[in-house]
Amino acid sequence: MNADLEEQEDELLALESIFGSEEFVRNESKSAGEIRVSVELPADFKVALKEGETLRQYEISFLTALVLTFDLPEDYPSCSPPSFTLTCSWLTYTQLAALSAQLGDLYQATGGAVVLFSWVQFLREDSLKFLDIHSLLELPSDGHSIPEDKPNAATSHPCDSDLTSLTIQSDLNSESNADQQMSAKEEGALPSSSSALNPDEQGAASPPDSKDDPLPALSLTPSQALMSQILIHNAAQKRRAFASTVFDCGVCFTGWLGSDCVQLLECEHIFCQGCLGEFCKVQITEGNVRGLTCPQTGCTSAPTPAQVKRLVGEELFSRYDRLLLQSTLDCMPDVVYCPRLSCGSPVILDKSSNAALCSVCSFAFCAACRKTYHGTGDCQRRKLTHVALPGACVDLPQSQEGMKALWDDYTHGSKERQRLLESRYGRDTLRSSLETGLSDQWVSNNSKACPHCFWRIQKISGCNAMRCGHCGQLFCWGCLDPLFKHGYGHFQGGSCSNSFAT
Incomplete structure (x- = not known):
């Protein structure tokens, strides 16, 4: 084995030890491989897309990777540089060509030394500065034409089922990079899936057939598909970074991995799953669903229903879902409940009349006295309110399951919840009739x-x-x-x- 081959082997082994399997893949049959380079972004970096007169901007922490596919010739590194293909979904043809030329200059500056790691470092840390991209990356809009004075510009970002990309393939041994680019196209080095544009073509490349489009139902334009790809990748990488980071729980002040924590979306406060789960269980058990907010003092944000479900399980979430709906209806002054024992469904009132019609059982009743509708004449109750009344305002549930659920809600609920139920059903009903009915039912079932x-x-x-x-x-x-x-x-x-x- 000559010196060049030994250096190649040492370099590839070093790359394998530095990068993970998701970043570096080696072709074992020859001195070749692929490196996925995640570009480092400055704080508050944004990606923008102009649609007509509207400029939409999104804050991004992670962009999709630059892909450097290389093949090492036998006389690398002493005489020849690597042959490589540079692929990216969010750079233009001109920008890729500029990066490709800079990689060639970096090899020349080494004086015949291995260069792959230096290339990766440049692409990761300095590629945006080199392209004069600082805090904003504006994606080309669809239909943007290629200027005649820039023959190497590529302004299309086509949507591909595998990877939306533009590709520059370079052989740095050639005297003219432009001639090599043309030769690469003629020989098929730029495959059709990469959709790199011919410098003489104008306008945006058309998307692939609908059968190959990963999002055919959405009818996205190529630029919209690219933005969607960036946003999805950014969200996935943020979740991955969160899961592997240690955070201090805002309740127990213990350090936990993000995979064992929950971050509230509105306020971004972080708590361990154990503390937040116990907090949610107590609030739901007491019937205080309105109090299920961020445990941080003074914060009114709330966990999403999906987060609550993961923390408390199916059974308690079912109670939470029911109480949340009930609490929401209770706060609506134009909602009453059907007085039929077999129904009890919520009914929206018409402010112009006391007439109410249940949409479930079709029972027409007076919203003031809860009796069968009697027309516009005088009524026992002239005005419906949510103030506690001497008697029950709503009849008790007829089914055994409904009675058990109501009794459980009343006995385990907060004082505010108990007062609300007493105003709806009547205090005497809840404390005597309901308890007696459940007791009689238990006696009937067990004796x-x-x-x-x-x-x-x-x-x-x-x-x-x-x-x-x-x-x-x-x-x-x-x-x-x-x-x-x-x-x-x-x-x-x-x-x-x-x-x-x-």
């Missing part, structure tokens, strides 16, 4: 009536031979038949034979 005196009896353990504690009657728990003297023979044969334990 049986004595066949002699009909006293309710609950079986705790033992066999099915039961004696009523009220009248002394002996009977079978399974079939409720009375057991007279020597009645234990009832358990010998028949359907109750296996239910008697000695």
Whole structure:
């Protein structure tokens, strides 16, 4: 192995140790590979796209990578530079050509030394300054023509199913870079998928067929597709960077990886999942969904429903969702509830009349007295308010599930929530009728009536031979038949034979 090949091998091994597998891919069959270079952006960097008279600007922290594909000739680095292809989705043909020429100058400056790492450092740290791009990158708008005095300019950013890109392929051994570019095109070095424009062509390149378009339903223009690609990439990289960074929780003040934290979108305050999850669970259990805001003192931002669902689980989120809807309806002065026991659906009032029509059960009622609509005559209640009334304003739910949900809401809710429910259903109803109804339902489900005196009896353990504690009657728990003297023979044969334990 000669000295050049040894240096090539050492350089490729060094690149493998410096860059991860997502940044550097080596072609094992020859001295070649691909390096994805993420350009370092200054603070408050923006990408802009002009659409007609509107200039839309987006703050970006990560741009899609520059792709440097290289092939090392046998006499590299002593005599020949690498042959390479430079691909980028957000630079023009002119800018790529300028970067390509600068890479050639960097090789010449090394005096025959390895240069790939220096190229990567230049592209990462200095490429924007070299192209005079500082805090704003303006993407070319669709239909922007190529100036005649700039024959190497490429102003199209076509949408490709794999990578929207412009490509410059360079062989720095040639005497004329422009001649080499033309030769590369003639020999097919610039494939059609890269869509690099011929310098003589005018206007923007047309997008590919709809079957190859990754977003055909959106009908995006090429520039819009490029902006979408940049925004999606930026969001993904920000999530990745967040997950690998350590943050101090605003509640327990312990350092946690971002993957174990939640950042509220409005205020950007960060809390560990354990603290924020426990905070959310307490608020939802107490029925205080309006108090489910940022734990930071004085901050009124709130976690999104998706964040709440991940923190508390399906069961508590179902309660949160129901209470949030109920709380929202309660704050609306033009919403009442259908008085039918089998319905209870919210109904929007017409301010010009007390007439209300339930959209679920089609029941027409008076919004003031909650009775069947009686026309425009006088009513027991002239005006509907949300102030607590002596009696119940709304009938209790008819189903067992509805009664349980209401009782759970009332007993576990905050004082404000309890006052609101008392004003809607009536305090006496909630504290007596509802509790009694649930108790009666429990007794009905968990006890049986004595066949002699009909006293309710609950079986705790033992066999099915039961004696009523009220009248002394002996009977079978399974079939409720009375057991007279020597009645234990009832358990010998028949359907109750296996239910008697000695």
